[in-house]
Amino acid sequence: xxxxxxxxxxxxxxLPAEPELMRALGVSxxxxxxxxxxxxxxxxxxxxxxxxxxxxxxALRSMAPGLLFHSRLAVRRSNPQALRDIVEMRALMESxxxxxxxxxxxxxxxxxxxTELDALEADGDSGRAGHDRRFHELLYEPLGNxxxxxxxxxxxxxxxxxxxxxxxxxxxxxxxxxQHRQVLAALESxxxxxxxxxxxxxxxxxxxxxxxxxxxxxxxxx
Amino acid sequence: xxxxxxxxxxxxxxLPAEPELMRALGVSxxxxxxxxxxxxxxxxxxxxxxxxxxxxxxALRSMAPGLLFHSRLAVRRSNPQALRDIVEMRALMESxxxxxxxxxxxxxxxxxxxTELDALEADGDSGRAGHDRRFHELLYEPLGNxxxxxxxxxxxxxxxxxxxxxxxxxxxxxxxxxQHRQVLAALESxxxxxxxxxxxxxxxxxxxxxxxxxxxxxxxxx
DNA sequence: CGCGGTAGGACGTCCTACGTCCTGTGTCCT
DNA sequence: AGGACACAGGACGTAGGACGTCCTACCGCG
Numbered sequence: 293x294x295x296x297x298x299x300x301x302x303x304x305x306x307l308p309a310e311p312e313l314m315r316a317l318g319v320s321x322x323x324x325x326x327x328x329x330x331x332x333x334x335x336x337x338x339x340x341x342x343x344x345x346x347x348x349x350x351a352l353r354s355m356a357p358g359l360l361f362h363s364r365l366a367v368r369r370s371n372p373q374a375l376r377d378i379v380e381m382r383a384l385m386e387s388x389x390x391x392x393x394x395x396x397x398x399x400x401x402x403x404x405x406x407t408e409l410d411a412l413e414a415d416g417d418s419g420r421a422g423h424d425r426r427f428h429e430l431l432y433e434p435l436g437n438x439x440x441x442x443x444x445x446x447x448x449x450x451x452x453x454x455x456x457x458x459x460x461x462x463x464x465x466x467x468x469x470x471q472h473r474q475v476l477a478a479l480e481s482x483x484x485x486x487x488x489x490x491x492x493x494x495x496x497x498x499x500x501x502x503x504x505x506x507x508x509x510x511x512x513x514x
Numbered sequence: 515x516x517x518x519x520x521x522x523x524x525x526x527x528x529l530p531a532e533p534e535l536m537r538a539l540g541v542s543x544x545x546x547x548x549x550x551x552x553x554x555x556x557x558x559x560x561x562x563x564x565x566x567x568x569x570x571x572x573a574l575r576s577m578a579p580g581l582l583f584h585s586r587l588a589v590r591r592s593n594p595q596a597l598r599d600i601v602e603m604r605a606l607m608e609s610x611x612x613x614x615x616x617x618x619x620x621x622x623x624x625x626x627x628x629t630e631l632d633a634l635e636a637d638g639d640s641g642r643a644g645h646d647r648r649f650h651e652l653l654y655e656p657l658g659n660x661x662x663x664x665x666x667x668x669x670x671x672x673x674x675x676x677x678x679x680x681x682x683x684x685x686x687x688x689x690x691x692x693q694h695r696q697v698l699a700a701l702e703s704x705x706x707x708x709x710x711x712x713x714x715x716x717x718x719x720x721x722x723x724x725x726x727x728x729x730x731x732x733x734x735x736x
Numbered sequence: 737c738g739c740g741g742t743a744g745g746a747c748g749t750c751c752t753a754c755g756t757c758c759t760g761t762g763t764c765c766t
Numbered sequence: 767a768g769g770a771c772a773c774a775g776g777a778c779g780t781a782g783g784a785c786g787t788c789c790t791a792c793c794g795c796g
Contacts, residue, residue, distance in 0.1 A: 320780060320782065321783095322780065323779080326548055331555070333555035334580035336580055340747080340789090341748070342745085342746060342748090342788030343789060344746065347587075348584075351580045354580055355577035357556050358570075358576055359573050361573070364519055381662060381665065384606060385603065387610065388609065438595075531777060544749065562777090563757055564757030564777060565757080
């Protein structure tokens with residue numbers, strides 16, 4: 293890490309090859325590779341077979357496996373708290389950001405959201421995940437906070453994957469579409485409070501679904 | 515990861531030794547070690563020299579290096595946006611959580627916060643970081659959201675370390691103490707709105723300090 | 737001019753050997 | 767008998783070499 297920062301390399305730039313790192317750092321190739329493997333896991337470098345090693349660009353996608361692992365472990369032990377925590381963080385972040393979105397989003401942003409929402413409604417339950425995720429992305433993309441985008445995407449992925457591990461009550465597709473439309477309506481009227489309230493409702497439903505699962509499958513406390 | 519989840523291991527439990535993993539997975543020790551090194555970076559396993567390998571407990575501390583790396587890289591290139599993003603996320607999370615804290619914290623929690631704040635004031639600028647961090651931890655520890663605690667601690671660490679990289683305007687110690695006391699007062703009167711407002715003020719100051727740095731040292735946009 | 741084969745670089749995997757750290761056991765000294 | 771030290775064993779850490787796979791670039795051939 294210090295080497296990259298010290299040599300003025302930027303995201304996407306190629307790192308020295310393994311043999312050169314061996315000489316530069318005075319260690320064997322095994323150690324170099326293990327270090328790179330660790331950095332790769334953290335998203336600091338991007339290793340491409342037969343091509344080279346490059347400075348990474350996305351910091352947070354890399355922690356999805358770690359978070360996912362612990363969540364799955366918790367769910368596997370019938371402890372719903374990890375899922376509740378994730379949903380609470382999503383609710384906190386989105387409730388705050390949606391206020392900015394209500395103020396800052398322009399007509400073309402709104403139009404894109406309408407398009408995505410129509411696609412979500414049309415696709416039915418099959419292709420649902422993709423459009424739902426994309427909708428939440430489009431909500432906050434114009435705000436210019438790359439970290440927020442990555443965090444929300446991260447938690448979305450972790451939640452969705454973990455959810456798949458548990459035999460959960462089916463989601464009401466029509467209800468999801470309706471809630472999203474209400475959020476969009478609040479955005480169009482540039483009403484931060486209403487938008488935040490709608491988002492809060494959405495997440496309250498999600499939490500309720502987790503409680504339902506916890507009640508019939510787990511201990512309720514782990 | 516699948517092996518751990520599949521064999522009903524929990525956090526803290528020991529993993530099979532490297533030779534056994536070689537046999538179980540049918541790969542060489544190098545590959546086993548590189549895989550473990552990646553999992554270690556993600557906080558999924560905890561490797562202890564001469565002792566053994568264990569299932570990890572803290573999921574998020576592991577992504578500090580990655581986030582830290584990208585933030586330092588951004589600051590080094592005079593791009594303050596990464597820092598602004600981090601502070602905005604802290605503000606979003608803490609503003610939301612502080613409302614729950616205002617309602618749920620008991621007298622003994624408040625007492626602990628007073629103690630920590632006194633220590634912060636007494637220590638002056640030298641030991642400041644530790645007490646400031648601990649204060650924010652104590653605020654949200656009773657809420658039972660382990661993920662939130664880890665995220666806040668993570669962002670706190672990343673922000674503090676990155677801040678150290680830039681020649682920044684000094685923080686007004688007395689002002690920090692005063693702001694924290696105001697937050698605590700709002701908590702004692704169980705007033706969520708006031709607490710959230712005080713926290714928002716605190717973070718507004720932090721953001722202002724970043725803008726000051728950006729204005730005199732960077733491009734303002736990278 | 738276009739296509740396919742070939743050479744080189746870079747990462748992926750494997751094997752072997754030795755070093756370091758920790759623990760448990762056994763012996764020796766007190 | 768009790769405690770300190772030495773030793774052996776297990777587990778992770780590091781090193782060096784060899785070969786395989788993937789990708790790119792170059793060159794000859796049609």
